[in-house]
Amino acid sequence: MACVKTIIFMSNRSQAVRPPKEVAFSESVKHVENTVIGNKQIITLEVQSWDEWFDGPEGFSDFMSERKQSKEQHRETF
Numbered sequence: 001m002a003c004v005k006t007i008i009f010m011s012n013r014s015q016a017v018r019p020p021k022e023v024a025f026s027e028s029v030k031h032v033e034n035t036v037i038g039n040k041q042i043i044t045l046e047v048q049s050w051d052e053w054f055d056g057p058e059g060f061s062d063f064m065s066e067r068k069q070s071k072e073q074h075r076e077t078f
Contacts, residue, residue: 017043 004023008015031046
């Protein structure tokens with residue numbers, strides 16, 4: 001795990017963090033989560049909820065719609 005120091009600066013009236021190139025997020029990343037644990041802050045990629053994933057364009061509205069379910073098997077008990 002890399003621990004890289006960076007600078008906090010003011011952008012208008014908000015604080016901002018500019019990570020160095022070696023730990024920068026890709027351009028596709030638009031949101032991150034900031035987790036506070038004691039005096040530490042951990043910046044991670046935003047986690048997508050399962051509901052958001054299923055509602056998204058890649059969702060499976062027809063998932064297993066044509067599934068062939070076999071009949072229930074009756075087994076003897078032990």
